[in-house]
Amino acid sequence: MIDFRPIFLVLGLLLSTLGVGMLLPALVDAASGNPDWRVFLASAAVSLFIGIALILTNRFGSSEINVRQAFLLTTLSWVVTAAFGALPFMFSDLGLTYTDAFFESMSGVTTTGSTVIVGLDDAPPGILLWRSLLQWMGGIGIIVMAVAVLPMLQVGGMQLFRMESADSSEKILPRAAQFAGAIGFLYLGLTIICAAALWIAGMSPFEGLAHAMTTIATGGFSTSDQSIGHFDNAAIDYILVLFMIVGSLPFVLYLHVLRGHHRPLWHDSQVHWFLIIALGSVIGIALWRWNTGDEAFSDAFRYTSFNVVSIMTGTGYSTADYNQWGGIAIPAFFFLMFVGGCAGSTSCGVKIFRLQVLYAAINVQMHHLLQPHGVFIPRYNKKPIPDPVISSVMSFFFLFAVCYAGLALGLGALGLDFITATSGAATVIANVGPALGDVIGPAGTFADLPSSAKWLLSFGMLLGRLELFTVLVLFSPSFWRG
């Protein structure tokens, strides 16, 4: 039997935090004279009431949790946050159904950025702030998970990032709390710097803050239906490119920088690979666009770099309908969705370190084919990769392919056309945001999809965000057999 008390305790803490968070949009709406402040206040009351009740009834449980509890807690954290985070969307002026509200909320906390809301430019500031806040909280949440929880659970090769000092799963909760404190200040600081830069470049303070929160979280919710294209400002574009990249590198390395150690950041092979793939894709596609179109190179580079970085990091802003770029651009955007950023960042996808591990394994295979009796050792960051990490990463990759195919087939069965189904599955499992094609591409919206598709897509976001295994293990009979 699983002891639910420590799980409920943490969920209670999360819900209380969420409730307090809802007071911010309530204040903003009240200040701007929008009646929606009552909606946020009521949602805050519900969340706080249930949150505090959970804390009070479960406060005497153990603070140590086992592996099973950790899996359940991780998945439930995201599901419960999304479920309660949806309340303001449902009761506000927007009048969304609960399906739409849950989709929007899940898209927020998983930092995906797909939206069902049309008319953002005229939406009340409270709702806009709430969307940004959900992504911002989802972003810090996933960093804490990726650094303090997943490596101990040995999910998908994340044990590669296990710290020497803590290798017992019983200490998950204390460690997570300790790490969250340290990283929280950093995260807040980066957000403020980004917001200030955006304000100087021409956004209003509110727009700057809203976008800074969704940029550092590589989330991609915007305050305009046209996303960043609305601002049509090169400085804003390049500031966002910089901070989308900042959001996709391992945050632990920034802590080293703060302590004066720059070396770990600049010598990390994951960072190198990320930058090489991003730069290579940007230059390749920019040259192709320059060559085939009639744009100046500076424009081709600006639009390409923004949209490529946005898709690859899984942010999901857009400044152009790259769907119309044709040629190599569309398959390139499709495959870049899967790449993602670094482990321990706010971005999703297969992730750079897994591509490195898989590349090292293939390299060893090639050498082994030519010298069957030779001994070759795959390496990551110059250190040998332990065998269990390799098989864990490889299993992740295959599972990713299977889940992706399952989502795409499911979306097809629900009536979506080929490009919508295949790119929609990609965009949710990699937490990107927009997909390809006319329906849910950068110029489209998820609003018109059938409800069943929205639930499936929401599940896909959760699956991708929690590295598949964390969610799927709950569906294995042996999980519940104990």
Added chain:
Amino acid sequence: MIDFRPIFLVLGLLLSTLGVGMLLPALVDAASGNPDWRVFLASAAVSLFIGIALILTNRFGSSEINVRQAFLLTTLSWVVTAAFGALPFMFSDLGLTYTDAFFESMSGVTTTGSTVIVGLDDAPPGILLWRSLLQWMGGIGIIVMAVAVLPMLQVGGMQLFRMESADSSEKILPRAAQFAGAIGFLYLGLTIICAAALWIAGMSPFEGLAHAMTTIATGGFSTSDQSIGHFDNAAIDYILVLFMIVGSLPFVLYLHVLRGHHRPLWHDSQVHWFLIIALGSVIGIALWRWNTGDEAFSDAFRYTSFNVVSIMTGTGYSTADYNQWGGIAIPAFFFLMFVGGCAGSTSCGVKIFRLQVLYAAINVQMHHLLQPHGVFIPRYNKKPIPDPVISSVMSFFFLFAVCYAGLALGLGALGLDFITATSGAATVIANVGPALGDVIGPAGTFADLPSSAKWLLSFGMLLGRLELFTVLVLFSPSFWRG
């Protein structure tokens, strides 16, 4: 330095066989009064001349080859056969360019079945027979490779099928020759049975033979532009379904059946998985079509079973434009392309045994997550899978994904639209034949693609047919460093 003499000797034998093979369409064209018999005779003369010259000049080399030579020989066998097999296409009435002729020939010997020829119904019998012969020879060729060569080269987990009696790569050539003899009679016998059945069901003897050869080879070249839809005959459809399945099971197991041992065939887990995936897909899509359309169930079942089995086994016949089926059908056909048949058959794709190994590995991962200190062993056919086989299979899967993405990106760069590029890459790397969409779907043709795309697609066919590593290893600098 690589000793090319044994390689050239085998290539000489292959070219001579090809030359002799060209005499068959020459006879058929001569008998039907078509002047193309001269083209076949001339092509035969060229092939025989070069083939015999290679044999004579290299006959004193060693009959033992090392690993490097085996890789080179395998790849060159397919390239040289395709290059010379293209001659009749180029010089015949069809007047194809060498690009088109090479594409058609490579599509033949790799048993892919994509075609650039329009007007098959009026084409001379010699050309039709030659297309079938290329696929038929490609089919037996790949079985011999898969059983006698690839397991020893340890390509992509094929070492799982290594026979106990022979584990030294030096004996590759004698073993291949010995095995080819045994399997050749079986292959011929199955072809004759299939041809007779098709003739009884209503095809002309020529059509029956032509289709029997491309069915057992899971190749898919037809004698009509409308493929099997031309005959509109349920008996023919079901006979072909049966023999496409026969072509996709491990041929070694048939040898056991001939010796009176039925058990290995019926108890092979690869065979079970293949049948379950095929049957599951057919029933699922047939029910969906029956439910959403206005067909009788028997019709829905007939068209679905034929086209699903054709795509999954990589045969590539069609009796309907499934491109118009919409909904789940199109993504289902897309993912089924990748599945393929069993190892040691004429079919291609990722192959069933690899999916089994990957599934077993994921299953072990799941158990390991819940019990980090437990010991779990992945199994195939009830036997533990050695670790090197697992990593070999997993590397293959990742490499397959990378090569697929590379091909799709390349096709996009050459100007193909999204569905043509992504499904075209899938259909060549899995040796299927038709792709999806209007251009190269079941109702389209590859004729209108740019030449550069045809060369890239031809390379993709070769890559897929020879299990990726066999070809790619030649591009590694350490291969040539010695």
